[in-house]
Amino acid sequence: MSRLLALFTVFSLVAVATLYYAGIDTLNTLSPQGCRMSWMWPSYILQSRFDHSWTPLARRYSLWLYREGNLETSELHGSPVLFIPGNAGSSHQVRSIASSAANQYFSALHEVSPEFLSKGYKPLDFFAVEYNEDFSAFHGPTIDSQTAYAKRAIDYILSQYPADTSIIVMGHSMGGIVATALLPNPFISAIITMSTPHTLPPVRFDRRIDHIYADNLKDLGSDPTPLLSLCGGATDLMIPSESCILPALPSLDNTSVYRRTVFTSALEGCWTGVGHLAMVWCHQVRWRIARAALEIAASPSMEARAAAMDLWLRDGHTLPPAHTPSDILRLHPGGYNAVPPNQHLLIRNPSDTQSYMLPVPDPEDGLTSAKFILYASQGSIPPVAPHRPLPFRATVYICPNSDSLTCSPLPPDTLKLIPSPVMGAPFPVPDAGSDESEGVVLFEADVLLSTHSSIVVKIDSGDKKGWVFGGFADSELVLAEVGLSRLLFSSARIPIPNGIRTEVQLPRLPANALLVYRLTPGYDPESTCSVDTLFLPLLTHTAHPSETHYHSLAPSFPRRILLHTHASAPYIASQYHDGHKITIHSSGECWVDEIELSVDWWASIGRWGARYGTAAVCWTVGIVAALMWDWWRLVEGGAPIPDVRSSLSYFARRRLPWMMLLSYFVSLLPLRVGLWLGNRGNAAFAPFSALILPIAFGLVCVMWWLLLVLMWPLRVVHKRFGRRREDAVSRRPMTTLVSMGVIFLVIFVLVPWQVAFLGCWLIHFYTCAASLAELSLVPAHPTGAEAVPLVPLASELSQSPEPPSSERPDDEPSPPSSAARIPPVQVVNAHLHILLLMTWLLPLVAPVLAVWVRTLATAGLTTPFDGDHNFLYVAPFLVLVEALGGSDADRYVKALFERKERVSPRWGLAGLAGVAFFLGPRTTYYVFETASVAIGWAVVKRISPFYWSRRSLVRRS
Numbered sequence: 040m041s042r043l044l045a046l047f048t049v050f051s052l053v054a055v056a057t058l059y060y061a062g063i064d065t066l067n068t069l070s071p072q073g074c075r076m077s078w079m080w081p082s083y084i085l086q087s088r089f090d091h092s093w094t095p096l097a098r099r100y101s102l103w104l105y106r107e108g109n110l111e112t113s114e115l116h117g118s119p120v121l122f123i124p125g126n127a128g129s130s131h132q133v134r135s136i137a138s139s140a141a142n143q144y145f146s147a148l149h150e151v152s153p154e155f156l157s158k159g160y161k162p163l164d165f166f167a168v169e170y171n172e173d174f175s176a177f178h179g180p181t182i183d184s185q186t187a188y189a190k191r192a193i194d195y196i197l198s199q200y201p202a203d204t205s206i207i208v209m210g211h212s213m214g215g216i217v218a219t220a221l222l223p224n225p226f227i228s229a230i231i232t233m234s235t236p237h238t239l240p241p242v243r244f245d246r247r248i249d250h251i252y253a254d255n256l257k258d259l260g261s262d263p264t265p266l267l268s269l270c271g272g273a274t275d276l277m278i279p280s281e282s283c284i285l286p287a288l289p290s291l292d293n294t295s296v297y298r299r300t301v302f303t304s305a306l307e308g309c310w311t312g313v314g315h316l317a318m319v320w321c322h323q324v325r326w327r328i329a330r331a332a333l334e335i336a337a338s339p340s341m342e343a344r345a346a347a348m349d350l351w352l353r354d355g356h357t358l359p360p361a362h363t364p365s366d367i368l369r370l371h372p373g374g375y376n377a378v379p380p381n382q383h384l385l386i387r388n389p390s391d392t393q394s395y396m397l398p399v400p401d402p403e404d405g406l407t408s409a410k411f412i413l414y415a416s417q418g419s420i421p422p423v424a425p426h427r428p429l430p431f432r433a434t435v436y437i438c439p440n441s442d443s444l445t446c447s448p449l450p451p452d453t454l455k456l457i458p459s460p461v462m463g464a465p466f467p468v469p470d471a472g473s474d475e476s477e478g479v480v481l482f483e484a485d486v487l488l489s490t491h492s493s494i495v496v497k498i499d500s501g502d503k504k505g506w507v508f509g510g511f512a513d514s515e516l517v518l519a520e521v522g523l524s525r526l527l528f529s530s531a532r533i534p535i536p537n538g539i540r541t542e543v544q545l546p547r548l549p550a551n552a553l554l555v556y557r558l559t560p561g562y563d564p565e566s567t568c569s570v571d572t573l574f575l576p577l578l579t580h581t582a583h584p585s586e587t588h589y590h591s592l593a594p595s596f597p598r599r600i601l602l603h604t605h606a607s608a609p610y611i612a613s614q615y616h617d618g619h620k621i622t623i624h625s626s627g628e629c630w631v632d633e634i635e636l637s638v639d640w641w642a643s644i645g646r647w648g649a650r651y652g653t654a655a656v657c658w659t660v661g662i663v664a665a666l667m668w669d670w671w672r673l674v675e676g677g678a679p680i681p682d683v684r685s686s687l688s689y690f691a692r693r694r695l696p697w698m699m700l701l702s703y704f705v706s707l708l709p710l711r712v713g714l715w716l717g718n719r720g721n722a723a724f725a726p727f728s729a730l731i732l733p734i735a736f737g738l739v740c741v742m743w744w745l746l747l748v749l750m751w752p753l754r755v756v757h758k759r760f761g762r763r764r765e766d767a768v769s770r771r772p773m774t775t776l777v778s779m780g781v782i783f784l785v786i787f788v789l790v791p792w793q794v795a796f797l798g799c800w801l802i803h804f805y806t807c808a809a810s811l812a813e814l815s816l817v818p819a820h821p822t823g824a825e826a827v828p829l830v831p832l833a834s835e836l837s838q839s840p841e842p843p844s845s846e847r848p849d850d851e852p853s854p855p856s857s858a859a860r861i862p863p864v865q866v867v868n869a870h871l872h873i874l875l876l877m878t879w880l881l882p883l884v885a886p887v888l889a890v891w892v893r894t895l896a897t898a899g900l901t902t903p904f905d906g907d908h909n910f911l912y913v914a915p916f917l918v919l920v921e922a923l924g925g926s927d928a929d930r931y932v933k934a935l936f937e938r939k940e941r942v943s944p945r946w947g948l949a950g951l952a953g954v955a956f957f958l959g960p961r962t963t964y965y966v967f968e969t970a971s972v973a974i975g976w977a978v979v980k981r982i983s984p985f986y987w988s989r990r991s992l993v994r995r996s
Contacts, residue, residue: 041688044740051737061645062276069555069601069642070273070304070312070588073467074321079138080108083131086166086195094191096184099897102192103130105165107141110148117162118336119196119204123189125212125235126176130167132211135320137165140329160337163207163329166196171897175213176240177886179247180907181894182213186220197226207332210235211319212278219266220251222258229335229344230266231328231352233318234275236282237268239610242653243962244886245907260288265297265345267352269324272304272586273603274312279649281552281605284585287612297345302605305354305587307456308426308475311467323472327351350422355455356584359422368436368495370394370444375495383510383539383627384413385573389431389501396438396495400511402488411435411449411494412540413482413509414574414624416459420482423454426475431501435482438493446495453483457577457624460591462570465598479574481624483540485514508573508626512540521636522547523723526556530637535623537563537630543621545636549723550582550615552608552650555642558600558621559635560592566630568594574626581620582606592623592631601642609650609724610717610961651731654716657959657966658735659742660879664952664973665698666690666739667872671945675938680865683743683872695736702728713961742878746804746871753808758815779917783910791891791907793884799916800877806924807874810867866929869936873923876970877916883967912967915975922982935981944980947973 066072086102106113120140122133144162146152151162168189175181197204205228210218215235221227237255240248259266270283284300303313309323318324334347346360353359375394378384384395400409413420418431436446456478460466467473486494498507513536521531526548535541548556560576562568568575576592583606590600606615623631670678670686681689705715706725716731718724786792887907922931954969 041684043691044684044687047691047733047737048740048744049737051734051741054734054737055648058644058648061641062648063645065273065642065645066276066314068599069603069645071465071467071469071598072274072314072317072321073311073469073472074313074317074323075471077135077138077320077322077325079134080110081131081134081138082106082108084113089192089195093195094188096188096191099184099894100171100188101130101169102195103167103169105133105137105167107138107145110141110145111162115164115199117164118207119200120163120165120207120209120332120336121189121193121196122165122167123185123208123210123214123217124167124170125210125214126174126241127172128170128211128214129172130169132319133165133167135325136209136329136332137163139322139326140165140332143326143329144333155333158337160333163332163336166192168192172893173897174886174890174893175217177242177244178890179245179249179251181890182217182220182251183247185217189217189221190224193221193224193226207231207335209233209328209332212236212315215268216251216255219255219258222255222262222264224264227264228338228341229348230264231269231331231348232266233269233324233328234271234278234283234313234315235268236278238284238286239279239282239961241278241282242886243964244883245964249962256286256288259285259298263296263341265341265348267297267299267301267348269306269318269328269352270300270302270605271313271315271318272302272588272605273646275315275318276649277315279552279605279608281608281611281613284583284605287614297341297348299348299352299357300585301352301354302586304589305356305585307353307355307423308473308478310458310589311472321472323475326475353423353455354585354587355453355457356587358451358454366447368394368434368446368448368497370396370438370446370495384496384508386498386507388503389418389498389505389507390503391501392497392499393501394495394497396493397510399486399489399492399494401490406488406513406515408485408487408514409511410452410514410540411482411484411486411509412512412624413496413507414626415480415482415505415507416574417476417478417505418480418507420454420480423456423480425456425478425480428476429502429505431505431507432499433480433482433507434497434499435484436495436497437486438495439489440491446493449484449486449494451482451484453481455481457481457579458589460575460577460593462568462572462575462593463595466589466591482509486511506573508539510539512538516542516544518544518546520547521545523549523554523638526636526638530635532561532633532635534633535631537627537632539625539627541623543623543634545619545621547617548619548636549617549721550604550606550619551724552603552605553643553646553724553727554603555639555646556602556619557637557639557642558590558602559637560600560631561633561635562594563630563632566628566632568629572626572628574624576623576625576629576631579622579624580604581622582618583615592625593629599639601639603642603646608717610712612712616721647727651716651727651960653963654960655731655735655738656879656882657955657963658731659738660876660883660959660966660970661952661955662690662732662736662739663876663879664948664955664970665694667876668945668948668952669694670872671936671943671948674936675943675945679862680868680872680932680936682864682868683875686872687740687743691736695732699729699732702732710957714957715960717961739875739879743875746807746874746878750804750808750811753805754812754815757809757812779914779921782917783914786910786913787908791887792910792913793887793907794891795910795913796877796884796916797881797888799913799920800874800881802924803870803874803877803920806920806928807867807870810863810870810928814863814867861929861933863929866932869932870923870928873919880967880970883963911975912971915971915978918978918982919974922978931982931985934985935977940980944973944977947976 084104089102091097124132140163173181205226207229208218209231211233215232218230268285270280272280285298303309313321331348331351335344338344375396378397380398415433418429420433435449437449438446459479519533578590578592580588580602582604607613666686703725706728709720786795951969951973955966959966
């Protein structure tokens, strides 16, 4: 290879390695996981009665009942739950959630915990479908099969219960797509999905996946069944978590329908990113899911089920149900403790029942309102509390007139549980995370400034543990007009006023999954930051209504503070493009007086690979198609067919720089979200196209080098033991046509067309290796000859016309003759170009091949494999490979690339390049379909006429 191609090769490999290692590093830096391992005593009971009499898929899949070995027996005794695993998932993944439900409900074998016994709740019977680790993410028909089986599984399960029984459905990963596809179903009481890509499928290798997602979107907009989506955030490296957010539903007019997205980083008591597989076993998540399921099963209405999900799977973005133990609080004189004006309320180790009155500040400097803030450590501000809280309860009242001492409950604007990191310790704690009983209840409410009103905080049942802290904070926020252009190569410092709560708005800063910002706090030297500090500064970062991240601002924090979001992303239609909100909570002792913001490039790079990997693969197809169009144009003008290295060098020197410049301007166009790179003309992300193009071109160079290495052993073997194709027996055209007909029939009836394409690639790979081996034996091809340049040669421009034949009608195309032969080196060059194109098309069909192999391995040869039997997708490649694989390949190469029609079939390659660049990154199946059409055009116009003429000549002879 030339130095230029070597440079692109090295650049591409370094770029891919950088993207990979930066992506892996996000597990430790961007959103580290803090999850306790779950333990269980699993046993599984096969539901053998759910056989082929219920569904023909019983031969392929199975249904199991989970039982906690030390607590439950095999009899059905409660409310049914169906767990659906995801891509390559197992029915055994149900064990963590099912075990937690059993351990919460039972205190011992046959003994119900007092909490549930007093409420009359039933236990849960967890069923799980076994899909034999099918690769459902890659194949729409497989999702259809799983959905059909799950529907019949629900019918079978409910047949074991009374007629009015409903079932809860849980789905992990693509199992959540199957669960959603079960709607509408009046017997499904609620659906909980975990790490499910609701908005955008991970890949699109067939049209059926698009239809499934469209049907699910329609059902979500019309069906009243409550649905909650749990997302793991940046820790989930298998799916981009922006696709886990439930899509906007414009057709959903009924606001009472429950649709909620909850990120585990905001899930109360969890506060950590959770990996894709860890979502089903992370203790901080699984016990809440199990408890929510117990509550849902006992709820009589959809509204009650939605309330149960909000209670146990809260993220603090919505207020809990109103809880007012007493409508009016009447205080007698001396029945309260007065807090001096402009002082904070601080109660350590509260005891018994006490009331504390704080006067509302007077209006000043044009301010008319303030926020009242109250923190309660490990206690409760009903109805919010950590799991197993301390006995004390705090209730907030407002007294409009301090003389009457008649107070009413103060409704909160925010009431949620927030973490309380420890000085010098990482947050979340690795391999452990937060304890269920940890946390501080945050109460926020807007209060009108008045000279007569007061706030009363009543604390009941104190047992001399925990603390309560509160006071007034300025309701005005800090508005920082910081844009991305300022942070690209420098940083911005934002001063922070002292207080127990400070909110900073960054309205101009892009909120995109491709960008990560680093925040560095600065501390006032006079503040006190130590292990004795009551409440160390805690940063709450929000850029999307469903996503919140917490960061400790304690000094000497052992990790970078990185702000990221999934508010918007490539190929996602979102209204949250710009704007971040940062809120700092503290007790005021440790004072953060400024924050410094900058772009963290390493963490940002780690976000790019997962979102543009498919784009890079599709763009390689576009590059190869453009490269072939280029030399095909020159060959039709009389130039010889160049070798692949010359084509790559010519493309790198003449075409790639202009394409990079053009791609930048295309990225500035306000294209639809599904086109190009999915950024809708955002100028901040326009340079991505100019970066992906050279990486994709370098990958083409890497693939060419790899193909040469793979063909080398085959060339050596063919030199020693093979025979020249000229010595092979000529193929009869009728035999060839019959063979193809048989292949088409097999594809139509039995195997998917992707298998046939793999066979085409293997045959052509051997043809190329054999051609290279034979070329090295040709004396006219001197060793060390220079590559043929991409310019017309005079010897190629003059071709002797074919002598007329009196035996052939005038309207019949002439068969390839010896006069039309071209040098063997050009035949080999044509073979290798076509091999390079087919090799880059192979990744677009390989996943379906993996699905087919998995199906055969787990379910046997007799299992139906629906879909993918349209042989027209692969027919052009079959004809092309057959024509170029024979002893007369040189004649067909000449016929394929010489100019005959006014509109050349090479324009099909231009169409392929356009589709690969504009549509391919989001809908990859368009790329192969267009490639099939482009090759089919060339085959029909240039090769198929000679099949029929050759058949005619053989018949006459």
